[in-house]
Amino acid sequence: MEEYYEALKRGQRRYHMSLAKGEYPYLPVLDDILSYSDVASSVSLGTMDIPLEKLVGTKTAERSQSFANNFMPLLGEKTEFAAKWTAVYEHQVADGIQDPIEVYEFMNRFYVQEGNKRVSVMKFVGAYSIPGRVTRLLPKKSDDREIKLYYEFLDFYGVSKNCDVWFSREGSYRRLLNAMGKEPEQVWDGEEQMFFRSAYGRFAKAFQMAHGEKLELTASDAFLVYIEIYGYDQVKGQTEREMYQSLRKIWDEIRLADKGNQIELIRDPKEEGDSKRLSLRNWFLPVNVWEPEEMKIGFIYEKTPKTSSWTYAHELGRLHLEQASGGKVTTFVYEQAETEESMEAAIENAASEGCSVIFTTASRMIGASVRCAIRHPELKIYNCSVKMSYSSICTYDARIYEAKFLMGAIAAAMSKTGRLGYVAYCPIYGTLANINAFALGARMINPYAKVYLEWSGVKGADPAAVFEKEGITYISGDDMITPSHASREYGLYVKEEGKETKNLGVPILHWGKFYEHIVRSAFRGGGEEEALKGRKAVNYWWGLSADVIDVIYSGDMPHELRRLIEFLKESIRLGSFLPFSGVIYDQDKRLRCGEKESLEAEQIIAMDWLAENVSGKIPDMDELTEGARELARLQGVQLNEQGIRGEVTV
Numbered sequence: 136m137e138e139y140y141e142a143l144k145r146g147q148r149r150y151h152m153s154l155a156k157g158e159y160p161y162l163p164v165l166d167d168i169l170s171y172s173d174v175a176s177s178v179s180l181g182t183m184d185i186p187l188e189k190l191v192g193t194k195t196a197e198r199s200q201s202f203a204n205n206f207m208p209l210l211g212e213k214t215e216f217a218a219k220w221t222a223v224y225e226h227q228v229a230d231g232i233q234d235p236i237e238v239y240e241f242m243n244r245f246y247v248q249e250g251n252k253r254v255s256v257m258k259f260v261g262a263y264s265i266p267g268r269v270t271r272l273l274p275k276k277s278d279d280r281e282i283k284l285y286y287e288f289l290d291f292y293g294v295s296k297n298c299d300v301w302f303s304r305e306g307s308y309r310r311l312l313n314a315m316g317k318e319p320e321q322v323w324d325g326e327e328q329m330f331f332r333s334a335y336g337r338f339a340k341a342f343q344m345a346h347g348e349k350l351e352l353t354a355s356d357a358f359l360v361y362i363e364i365y366g367y368d369q370v371k372g373q374t375e376r377e378m379y380q381s382l383r384k385i386w387d388e389i390r391l392a393d394k395g396n397q398i399e400l401i402r403d404p405k406e407e408g409d410s411k412r413l414s415l416r417n418w419f420l421p422v423n424v425w426e427p428e429e430m431k432i433g434f435i436y437e438k439t440p441k442t443s444s445w446t447y448a449h450e451l452g453r454l455h456l457e458q459a460s461g462g463k464v465t466t467f468v469y470e471q472a473e474t475e476e477s478m479e480a481a482i483e484n485a486a487s488e489g490c491s492v493i494f495t496t497a498s499r500m501i502g503a504s505v506r507c508a509i510r511h512p513e514l515k516i517y518n519c520s521v522k523m524s525y526s527s528i529c530t531y532d533a534r535i536y537e538a539k540f541l542m543g544a545i546a547a548a549m550s551k552t553g554r555l556g557y558v559a560y561c562p563i564y565g566t567l568a569n570i571n572a573f574a575l576g577a578r579m580i581n582p583y584a585k586v587y588l589e590w591s592g593v594k595g596a597d598p599a600a601v602f603e604k605e606g607i608t609y610i611s612g613d614d615m616i617t618p619s620h621a622s623r624e625y626g627l628y629v630k631e632e633g634k635e636t637k638n639l640g641v642p643i644l645h646w647g648k649f650y651e652h653i654v655r656s657a658f659r660g661g662g663e664e665e666a667l668k669g670r671k672a673v674n675y676w677w678g679l680s681a682d683v684i685d686v687i688y689s690g691d692m693p694h695e696l697r698r699l700i701e702f703l704k705e706s707i708r709l710g711s712f713l714p715f716s717g718v719i720y721d722q723d724k725r726l727r728c729g730e731k732e733s734l735e736a737e738q739i740i741a742m743d744w745l746a747e748n749v750s751g752k753i754p755d756m757d758e759l760t761e762g763a764r765e766l767a768r769l770q771g772v773q774l775n776e777q778g779i780r781g782e783v784t785v
Contacts, residue, residue, distance in 0.1 A: 136212060139221050142259045146207030153204055162199040162206065163192035165239055165246035172241075173275035180269040182235050185245055186299050187258050187265060194239050194248040206255045223252045224259070232257060235266040242274065242285050243301050263336060280305070294322045299335050300355045311359055313768045315367045334371050341378035345386070350393040360392050361385070364505050366475070384509050387526040391672060396524035399671040400736050402534075403680050404652045429465055430492070432456070432654065433485030435478065436470045437497040444615035444625070446470075448644045449496040449519070455647025456654060464654060478503035486511050492657050494650070495519065498563070498769060504528050515657055517675075521564050522740050524672040531649060534678030535565065536572035536739065537707050538642030538686050539611070540714040541700055542627045543576025543586070545640050545688070546609045548696050549629070553577075553584040556602045556610035561592035561763035562753050567742040572714050573611055574746040588751030592763030602630075614642050639692065643685040649677060676736070679708040715739055720747040 153160040190206070193199050201210055210216040226232065236250025247254055250267070257265045274282055283305060291308040292298060294317075302308060312319055315331075323331070335358060342354045350357075361378075362370050364385055373381070382389070391397070437443070440450040453466050467488050469481035478500045485493050486507070491514065495504045498520035508516045508527035521532035546555045555577055559566050570588060577584035587607055589598035602610055608631045616625045624630065626641030653675075677683040686704065688697060706712035716733035720726055721744040728734050745753065756764060 136217070136221055138224050138259070139208065139217050140212060142207050142220070142255070143209070143212065143217075145205070145259075146203040146209045149203040149205045149207060150209060158204070160204060161209075162202050162204055162251075163246070164196045164199050165192060165194045165241060166196065168241065169272070173277075174241075175273045175275040177273065178271045180240070180271050182266060182268050183296075183298075184264040185236075185238060185267045185269065187254070187262060189243065189298060190238070190245045190247065190254050190258075190265070192244070192246045193251055194246045198251050202251065202255060206251070206258045208255060220252050220255065224256045227253075227256050227260065232265065235268050238267040238269050239272060240269050240298075241272045242281065243288055243298060245269070290319070294320065295331065296323070296328055297332060297335075299332060299339075300358070301353055302355050302359070303351075303353050304356065307356065307359055310363070314359065314362045330371055334373075337373070337375040338370070338378050338382075340375050341382055344375075344379050345382050347389075350389070352389075352393045356392060357382075357389050360388055364388065364502065364509070366502070385527070388505070391524060391526045394671075397671045398522065398524055399673050401673065401675050401677075402736065403677065430460075430463060430654065430657070431465050431467065431488060431490045433467045433469065433482070433488070433490035433493040435472050435481045435485065435493065435495045435500060436468065437473055437499065439470045444613055446496065448615055449494075449646050452644075452646025452648075452650050455645075456650040459647070459651055460654070472500065475503055479507060482507040482516070486514060491515065492654060493517070498523075499766065501525070501528075501530075501769070517653060521674060521676060523674070526672055529673040529675065531653075531675035531677075532565065533644055533646075533649075533683050534676060535614070535642060535644070535684060536568040537678045537714060538684050539569045540572040540576035540707070541686050541704055542611055542640055542642060543573035543578075543584075544580050544703065545576075545692070545696065545700060546573075546611065546627055547577035547580035547584040548699075549639060549692075550581075550584075550609040552606075553581045554605070554607050554609075555584060555586050556598070556607040557586050557588050557749075558591055558598045558610065558612045559588065561590065561759055561767045562743075563766055563769075564740055567745065567753070568715075568739045570749060571719075571742065571744075571746040574749050575714060575719065578746075578748050584748060586746075586749045586751075588745070588749055590751075590754050590759075590763075592760055592766075593754050593758050594760055599624075603632075609639075614644065637689065637691065639689045641687050643687055645683050645685060648682045649675065652681075676740075679704060680710065721745060722747055722749065 150160045193202075201208065201216060203209055208216065208220055223232075232253050234250075234253075236253055237248040238250075239246045239248060245267070254265060274285065276282060276286065284302065287305065287308045288301065291300065291311070300308075300311070302311075309319060312321075317323075338358050338361065339354045342357050347354060347357055361382065365381060370378070434449065434453050436446045436449065438446045440447040450468075453468070457464055457466055467485055467490060469484060472478040472481040478495070482493055482495065482503060493504075493514060493516045495501075495516065495518045498518070501518050501520055501523055504516050504518045505525050505527050508514060512527075516528045518528055518530050519532060520530045523530045543555070547553060555573075557570055557573055559570055570586070574584075574586040577586060587602070587605065589601055590596055591598055602608075609627070609629050610624075611627050613625045624636060625638070627639045628636055629639060630636045679685070686700070688700065692700075703712065707714065713733045715728060715738075717728065718726070718730055719728035719734075724747065725744075727744065743753075745751070756767065759767060
């Protein structure tokens, strides 16, 4: 009876605490919940191990007031109830509870039909789960957020047979599968189910040790952040203590997730008097500013400048930085960081060389960047990606869509047919905005202009062949060429049969301007990211107004058109004209932007639709090549067998 007395004290304590908080002090009753819920159907799940934390109430009201809402008893020690509870406890100690309870599951919460005392005893002894025969009640589908989350859970349960995981935000189950390296439809075998449940159980305890209950997010939300940073393979082998220690190291990231992954999107450099266009040498001279002898800066490249136009653009930015610094900056380059191991090794090498600022120039490096930043809090690490929510690092990207709008205007003005080609790689953040901006720029010049979209990251794709067959000669291709690939097929070009390919214009990514500002800020001991650290993720997203984006025109462009494009460019630079403003319809004739309205930055970045004058579609995930699919999973709109489902949140 001593154990019952202790359980009774726990129940009474919870009862009074609940009353003080204005909460219902007894077990929730499923029958009451169902009285105002629409149940579409029921299905038997058979016998399964039910996590005790998921057992939250009772099916009927008959025994609900015998327990506090934590399943601890409320009836006195001399009652028949107390004697039966004690008998169940003694049976558990001697032989263990083997007989399954009878349970109903609704919205991933479990309600006891028969076996309340067994649940109470098992919760009292601190067990993790209890066997039960489960009947699932399926709610009617609707646009209600909780119902949508539940049906995402059902898809996950269908492949994993795991009911431990419960997220508070849409899209998280898909992110979890991505982090584990699994396809959405890939069924887990028994061993994988066991390993995952064990790892998640250890993490849940570590999260509790870290007082995660004080946060709004669930243990599952925190687990997702954890494995996206450390990797699932490493997590599987960690002990509870190791998880706790690693969890404390990334607590700023957990807190950021708890706040809804708030992002501070910095659209322009911070003005400092008239110093915007000063050379880097002069930036080191202000009074009361530490002036080091030298600063070492690392650049991590996924490929090489000779083989990748993207890397080549960043290499030009690096060279610009060295030249502008007047010898104050020494840079170190680490190329071909193409795997997680080589990415981390490159960052560690840069740190060992004494680099205090490191730029990781590909979005695929985000995980390695965060892990290294956690190990080296003294480093300032910047990853080239957009809409990534991490407190340990900053991210940066450019508003390329501003240049694409101008390119579309040029193409429509020069083309006699108004039929324009556009080549994109895969649907990641920003790509759809670039396509649509090009289409809107074209339509502004020619209301009948149509953009024919082809994806180079689709299996078996041959955009050049398609355009040739369709007679499309004005094409927007790759933004730059590489030194090793001499071709005119970049930027905006015209390719006509029997004639030499001509370039009409090309968008310029002037990363050197960005690097100048960031390094100046680092010399001065901080910047926007320092003021917001731990509260918001810092994303730099600069464009024409910051001189990070520009457009170069062909000398063959008519003078009148040049004047028009210069006017538009200056208007965008000053903010007096916005490419995504006014009436905009998508392919399905849905109004995306109204008269006298403009799209917000978030709407532009996470764009998951195509403008009505775009011919083509957003590819399904299974249509993409392996490399394109990997990139789309990391930083793109979520795709499934039917196409778009919505944006990814990091």
